[in-house]
Amino acid sequence: MKTRTVIQELLEKNLLSEPQAEQLQAYESQKPVSLYYLLHILLYASVSAFIAGIGVLIYQNIDSIGHSVLIGALCLLMLACFGYVFQKSAPFQWQAFTDRQPILEGILLLGCLLFLAIEGYVQYQYQLFGERYGVAVLIPALLFFFLSYRFDHQGVLSLSLTAFASWAGLTAAPSQLLVSNDFSDPVIIHAGLAVGVFFVALGVFLARKGIKPHFMYTYLLIAGTLFLASASGGLFTIDSWQLLYAALIAGGCWYFYTYARTHGSLLFLLLSVVFGYTAFTYLLFHNISMDAGFFLGSFYFLASAAGVVWFFLNFKKLLK
């Protein structure tokens, strides 16, 4: 509805006084347009384009003089990014920064991504870490972990967590979670469970100590989802331990649900329902005969999906 119409109607119903209406009208006509989100999207899209271009360029024309200049310039740029952030940022705080500084956040992220690109190049060209690939992954993981806490940056923490997962042979980025991991391989499943439990536990421990409790969201998003996906992989592929994996999923979903309740996070509510529903449905159909499955199936899906819809419509009342 147009603001002018709203003000007019409220005035007619005596819900606003004449001077109030005038004041609101003046405010609305002078209200500036916020470009906050637009500029953020522009910033992150630009960082993405920049880093994608750099990623290709540093492997082109290796051994030429121009190439050395490029690598040198990138190192300087990375150092400048970190230097600027260290100089300009607010001092360390145990809690979330009260004043958000979008420019510093963007520069820090750019510095971290440049670090990844340069480190990858140095390993490729000079085999700095030789065959010790684990060290090469642990360095950015630890550096980003430190930087994320120092500068209160959850994006950098998620970079660190995905690097740690990569060290354990896993892909933890949510967009690639189900595509890049082979969840039929018991080694991957168990590594995923271990990494997931370790980092969620670490997140809980640090949050309880009052160290950046808001970071729990990122721990749960990256490590918690990895845990649930790994447990689901186990449920689908390792029949002999089915009940154990089912119990792990139930526990994980319950934790997500509890977090969703206490923190009002709807994403974790959604994730817990989706993982829980998938696991329950799989268990049910895996353990009944095919004939019964068809008849039961039509009723089950209708009734269960309707039940979930009903739950979503009413969860606010249920949570009270």
Next chain:
Amino acid sequence: MKAYNEQLLKNESIHRQVKDWSAKKLISEENAQTIRAAYPELPYRPHWFVWVGLFFFTWICISAGLLFLAPFISIPSAERFLPPIYGVVLYFTLNHLIKTRKLHFSGIDNVLQYACIGFFAPLLFDFIVPNFDQPWAIALLFLPLLLFFTYRYGEPLIALGTLLTILFIVASLAVESPLGKALLPFILMAIALLVAWALAKFRAQPKSFYWETALWVVQIAALSIVYLTGNYAVVREGNALLNDLPDPSPEIPYAGLFWLFTFLIPLVYLGIGIRKKQLMYLIISIFFAVGSILTWVQYHPVISGPWLSVLLGGVGMGLAFFLIKYLKTERNGFISTPEPISETALFVGNIVATQLSSTVSDTQPDLRFGEGDFGGGGGEGSY
């Protein structure tokens, strides 16, 4: 005719205004309470994450419901009439739920609308066989249904589909004559421009309120089509495609005019965005400006792809940093002060970071940094 209770939508809009005024301390909390009490009933519109869940599980319900049609499948030509009957059932369910549960674009009503439209499609199968070489005829038959749904529900995706269907019919008819084929970009541009202009006029009127979201989406689409039908690359490649010309596509007539459109339209949108303070125009102008630069480089390779990416990224970062700093205080009606962080923004921030790191690892040759991957793709080696 309108399915949603307009009063509820109005109440929601008033609540949103009052929340803003109250947050800015322009009205007292008591005053805000009184206003809210005068407009008590609100439609049900869930948060985005719940919306996804509702959409997905309603879709499962609709699919599972199909199984109840199984006993009737042996009746002759059941595949023709059973889906529309199911569509009618869904249609009544949809209206019932909107009425009783006060849904408004809750995921449930969205997917039910798509399903209703989809289940009516088999009715047109009879027309497809004789008219297979004229798909526009089928589109034309479908159009009344789309228009009816757009009017009754104002669902943005269906409204967008309606616009695209109309353009498809026009384009199909135009390419049947040589003159129409030659003038195709101008015809489509003229229609899109007309739609965009008419929508801008209509959106300024209070009665357009019911279709607010749909009109906004369709207007963006119309403005995008104006740009795309004037874009040199689209016209040149489209021309080659329509006339079965060999690759690489040959030069087109009036190339200069299309180059002018390619660069002028984003600038015009930027001008409108700044002058009228409309975010929508600013966003699409940035998109199309980048599109125009890429179009230029495509046909005049003055710079390699990676260098262009670095250059555009660098300029974009510079611009973003400058504007974030410059707009800390209000300038020319624009501002950029940090807004309270929403869960969606937090989620996107985390996902984007991991996605960016995958951009880095995707470009690296085989580094064998463990089997896993920082972000995605790649990662073929072993640790």
